[in-house]
Structures are given as C-alpha cells and as structure tokens.
Amino acid sequence: MKLTLKIWRQNSATDKGQMVTYPIDGIEGDMSFLEMMDVLNEELIVKGEDPVAFDHDCREGICGMCSLFINGEAHGPDRAVTTCQLHMRKFNDGDTIYIEPWRAKAFPVIKDLVVDRGAFDRIMASGGFVSVNTSGNTVDANAIPISKIDADKAFEAATCIGCGACVATCVNASAMLYVAAKVSQLALLPQGKVEAKERVLNMVKTMDEEGFGNCTNTGACAVECPKEISLDNIARMNREYFKGMISAE
Amino acid sequence: MSKSVLLKSSIAKKYWMAFTGLFLCLFLVGHLIGNLQLFAGGEEGRRAFNEYAYFMQHNPLIKVMSYVTYLSILFHAIDGILLAFQNKKARPIQYAMDNAASNSSSASRKMAILGSIILIFIATHMVNFWAKMHFGGLQLHTTTKTVNMPIGQNPQTGEYVNEDIEVSYILSIKGEYLDHKYKNPKTGETQERYDIKHETMVYDKSSKLKVSEGYKDLHTAVMTFFGKDAQGQKKNQYALIAILFYTLSMAVLSFHLLHGFAAAFQTLGLRHPRYTPLIKMFGIIFAIVVPALFALIPLYIFIS
Incomplete structure (x- = not known):
C-alpha cells in the first residue's frame, strides 16, 4: 500500500510547527497504525532525519497513551478502538492521511504528535479518589452490597482510559466526558457517595481552570470514545453538580 | 453557594442556558398561539387580534412574564456569547483536517452562530412591531x-x-x-x-x-408590513424582502431548536433510557412545527 502522510512536526513546545508531507510505501493492511508510524520512523532514521515523536505504550488498547487525530477523527476512522488497534486495512492504496496531535489549549504540544495530558492528572488529583481507612481495620469492599445495575454502570464509566479523544474531538475542546466518567464511576458506588459533593465541585473547578471548553452536547465525544463512554455520564455529572452546588457548605 | 459557582462555573453557565432556553421555548408557544389569530380574516379577526394585543400589553401577569422574557433573551444571549468565546479560546490551533460531520450534527456545532442570527432577528422584529406597540406609530382601530x-x-x-x-x-x-x-x-x-x-x-x-x-391597530400594521393594503394604508413596498428575512430567520430558529431543545434536558441532567427518546422526538417535532407555523403567517398574509 502506497500512502501520502501529512504529519504535524513541531520541535518543541515553543516551536511554531507545521504540516510536513511524507510519502510511504510497502504498508500492509494487517499493520496497525502505530506499526505504520514505526516503518516511517525507521526510514527517517536511516535517512538521518528526526523521527516523528508520538505517544504509545501497551499497544493493546488499554493504557490510554496513544492518541493521534487521523484524517479529522480522534483515533482514526474506526469506532471503539484506540490508534494502536486501528488497522491499515481501513485505508486504501494511494490515500492521503492527515496525522495531527490532540488540539486543545489544555493539552500543549511537547513535540510533534505528543501532547501533555497532565491536566487530566490534576483533575483526578482534585477529587478522583475515595478516602479509605488503611490503619488496619479496612473494610472489604465486597462487604458492601451494591446493585448489579449500579455496579455495571460504575464499571462502564471506569473503562475510561483517559486518552483524551473526547477533548480532541469536541468542537469546544471540552473535557466533560472524561470528568463525567470519573465522577460517575465513584458517585454510583457507596464508597464514593461520602465525598460526592466536594468531588464534583472540585473536579469541575479544576477542569475549568485548566482551560477546557464548555459542553454544547454535540455528542461527538461519545461517538469517538474508544471505550464508548456514554453521554449518560455527563447527565449524571450535571445532576451531581447541581446537588453539590445548591447544598455544599 | 458562592457567586463564582453560580455564575462562573462551566456547568452552572450551562444550567442558565438550559433554563432560559426552555423558558423561551414556552414563550415561543405563547407567542405562536397569539399570532395564529392572524389567520382569521375580516373585521372579526382584526378586532380579536387587536383586543389580544391590548390584553398582552396591559395584563399585569403578562407584563411580569414579558419582563422575564426580555431578561431570558438577554441572559441567554450574553451567557451564550461568553461560552462561545471561552470555547474558541480552548482550541487556539485548529485542525488542518477535521471530519466533525462524522460524529456530530452541524446544528450542534453552530449554536452560537445560529443564536446570533436569531438575536439580530429579534432586534429587527421588535423594531418592526414591538416598538410601535410600546412607543407609538400605530393608528387607532x-x-x-x-x-x-x-x-x-x-x-x-x-x-x-x-x-x-x-x-x-x-x-x-x-x-x-x-x-x-x-x-x-x-x-x-x-x-x-x-x-x-x-x-x-x-x-x-x-x-x-x-x-x-x-x-391600537397592530393588525393593520402587520398586514401592511407583509404586503397587503389594509384600512386605507399603503402596503410595505419591501414586503418581499421582509418575508424572505422572516422565513430564513425561522429556518435558523428551527436548526437552533433542533439541537437546543433536547440538549437543554441533557444539561439539566434529565436523561433516562425511557424518556430521553421521547424528549428527542418531541424536540424534533417542536423544532419543525413551531418555526414553520410562524413562517407561514407572513406568507399567508402576502398571498391572501
């Protein structure tokens, strides 16, 4: 398969950056998108050029490290997959593929296609936890009865890998789906109810401070999410926030 | 509850958008029901419409509601503009290639532009009729x-x-x-x-x-504005332009509602597997029927 790649190249966070065109040949349909990037980088190294920097880790769709805005969509044209799970058979011989980093003020580019998603970590640090007594008399989590429905919903929310595709795809660069998944996952469980009010207020406050946009309910995030996190979570966070807003002291 | 949470937080700003938006949907229904009287012709229809206009201007409860409506429009517009500017700032560099059509409706991504056009329409519409009703320029019935x-x-x-x-x-x-x-x-x-x-x-x-x-003979003002000689008054010579502008504005309103109606419920957290499909369906019907009926009025006046 012969392809034309148009890739965002940016030397450093302060560099201006630009799209650079790379022709590539010998790509097979069974390769993953990241393997295709590896082929390109090997060619660049042989030529003595700087390889394209991109994030990746597990390459099996669970770590949330890989990103890439491919042909105008987060994680490429396939649904419910991360970029590492995207196969080259989704493209045709002779295609031009645009490869860009996540674009958001809150996700500054570090180099080429690598962005700093530290804003997500800071949101988590501001409330994405439960306080548990670990002084020796810890209660077994399974000792608390939880309805199957709630447990399933909490689990579904917890499948969020924090890749940032929701932010990247949102026309407003809003982080609502990510934060909603994290808020929901804890708000649905008895352990999380204790700190529910403060959690949602603090996490949304941090989200706003990090410079993410506001939700306009376009629903693009849920469509592009590799883990298919539902908009139900955003509605739940909106309810949680209302409860917190009117009753927090 | 601190002031910053109520006005500055992204989610609270969205609550305000949803509350004022849904209230304005109610206003649209009331306004439409009143305006549908324009389909009734003759002296009877004219009398009924002018009596209704008088009632709307003098009833104390309606007066209170009208101030709530003005405030809602202002708040919805200002809050919306603030949100739109924040959203623009959240992505300083645009994508070279953005296939947004594959994951969301264009109306949902263009709410601010649609809303701005509607705001311009409201201002024009108020100059055309509301200002005459309140500050003079109408004949006696x-x-x-x-x-x-x-x-x-x-x-x-x-x-x-x-x-x-x-x-x-x-x-x-x-x-x-x-x-x-x-x-x-x-x-x-x-x-x-x-x-x-x-x-x-x-x-x-x-x-x-x-x-x-x-x-006040608001009925005749409406008739002449949309291109009909009435009560010895000359018709508006730019009636066709007015009708075109009103019809286009209603089309814009339709797209705004097509996304906005159901989105308001989502923002308020009112989402349920049983009721959300109903809300969405009702929203689509509402977004088509209400602007369409509004748009039919000037067309009917012009043709009849």
Missing part, C-alpha cells in the same frame, strides 16, 4: 360602515330623504362602537365627534372629557 340615514325633509314634497353615509367608528375597550366621523352630504365636510390624544385616548370634542379608550 377604527372601522367604517355605510349607514342609510335620514338627512332631512324635502321642502317641496315634504318627503323625508335618506342617504347612504359612510360612518367611521372607534372600537372602545368596553366593546362598543363609537360613531366618530362622517361626511356631511350637504357640505361635503368631514365632521368628527372626538379628539384622539396619545394615539388611543378618546376625548369628546365639545365637553373635552375623556370618553373612552380605543385599541
């Missing part, structure tokens, strides 16, 4: 009727002579028709019984006392 009246005795034959005389009546807010103007068949002069002050206040010419109050 009068109606003419030809009456066969005795005008005197023929001195030769001793016969009483009747003649058709056109009499202009003022419709008072008590519902009576006051005979106001007629043309004296002998002298050819128009004789008036009342003085009209402040557009609608009816004073007796001889006693100088206030007799009654009339209605």
